[in-house]
Amino acid sequence: MKSLIIAVFVLITGSVSAQNYPFAKNFVPGTIILKDSTEKQGLIKWFPAPNEKLRFKTGDEEPVKYSFNDLLGFKTDSLQFKTLSNISVYGESFALLNKMSFIKQSFAQVIYTGKINVYYILYFGYDALQGGVVTYPNIIFEKTKNDQHEYAAYPVMIRMREKKYEQAKQNLYNFFSEYPAILEKLKLYSRDSDIFTLVDFIKQIPEKQNEQQAF
Numbered sequence: 001m002k003s004l005i006i007a008v009f010v011l012i013t014g015s016v017s018a019q020n021y022p023f024a025k026n027f028v029p030g031t032i033i034l035k036d037s038t039e040k041q042g043l044i045k046w047f048p049a050p051n052e053k054l055r056f057k058t059g060d061e062e063p064v065k066y067s068f069n070d071l072l073g074f075k076t077d078s079l080q081f082k083t084l085s086n087i088s089v090y091g092e093s094f095a096l097l098n099k100m101s102f103i104k105q106s107f108a109q110v111i112y113t114g115k116i117n118v119y120y121i122l123y124f125g126y127d128a129l130q131g132g133v134v135t136y137p138n139i140i141f142e143k144t145k146n147d148q149h150e151y152a153a154y155p156v157m158i159r160m161r162e163k164k165y166e167q168a169k170q171n172l173y174n175f176f177s178e179y180p181a182i183l184e185k186l187k188l189y190s191r192d193s194d195i196f197t198l199v200d201f202i203k204q205i206p207e208k209q210n211e212q213q214a215f
Contacts, residue, residue, distance in 0.1 A: 021048060027063075030076035032056050037072065044076055046107070048122050054107070068105035081107040084119065089138040090155035092125035095164055100153075101125060101136070108140060115205040117142040120156075139199075141175060150175065176194055179205060 022028050023044050030044035032054070042058035054074065055063035071081040084106060091101030101123055108119035119140040127134045137156040142149060152175035155168055169189055176182045185201050 007175065021046075027039075027057070027077050029132055032066065032074045033072040035070065035072060038159075044074055046074075046105070049124055050106070058194070068107065071107075073107065073110075078111040082119065084088075084108045084121065084151075085139065087121065087140060087151055087153065089121065089123045089136065089140070089153045090168060091123045091126050091136045091156055092134075094155075094168075095158075095160035098167075111139075112199055112203060114203060115143070116202050118199050118202065136194055141172070141202075143175070 010197065014107055024028065024047045025045075027043040027045045029041075031039050031041050032038050032044065040056070040058075042056055043063075044054060045063070046052060046054040053065040053067050054071065055065055057063040066083075068083050071083055073081040075079065081137075085104065087103045087106070088100040089103055091099055093099040103121070103123060106121060108121040110117070111120055112118040119142065121138050121140055123138060124133055125136055126132070136158050139154045139156055141152045141154070144150070152172055153168075154172060155165065169186055172186055173183060176186065182198075182201060182205075185198060189198070
């Protein structure tokens with residue numbers, strides 16, 4: 001799992017462009033996971049953008065196209081992706097209008113799985129200042145409560161003021177309300193903090209509720 005975190009860190013620190021994924025331009029060896037959980041190995045190509053279908057083939061034949069709804073996810077080498085649905089993220093409308101952006105479905109990179117799952121996802125939106133479509137990286141936290149999936153997003157290196165990052169941090173408090181130690185950790189975060197240190201902190205959440213939280 002450490003290699004996954006390093007891979008995302010390289011994507012973010014180098015460039016947030018979706019083209020940094022190896023399968024964005026070329027077919028690469030990988031495995032798709034179908035809705036019935038069966039797996040198929042072959043070659044995968046997918047550009048991380050809205051409405052872009054994943055292309056899959058096992059040889060020289062024409063690739064089969066899969067939508068987000070067709071797959072549970074896919075994996076290539078050390079990278080693993082899962083289909084997420086109905087996610088609110090930080091995009092082009094938050095800095096000016098204080099409004100979250102909505103992703104109906106997309107593949108999200110799996111960073112960590114445990115009591116709280118952590119994903120990395122790219123949202124595409126129009127940046128009026130730059131005059132074009134840009135990518136807005138988000139970290140997505142997922143937990144299950146009363147058999148329902150709950151999500152919370154956090155912006156990663158999105159161009160907006162410190163007070164907006166502070167608001168995004170405040171929005172996480174309710175999500176982590178059952179984990180006081182994480183709430184204390186969040187209070188120390190700022191726009192320039194490394195969000196992946198929080199991921200390492202989340203790994204210490206006990207598997208059982210009555211276990212001592214050794215943070």
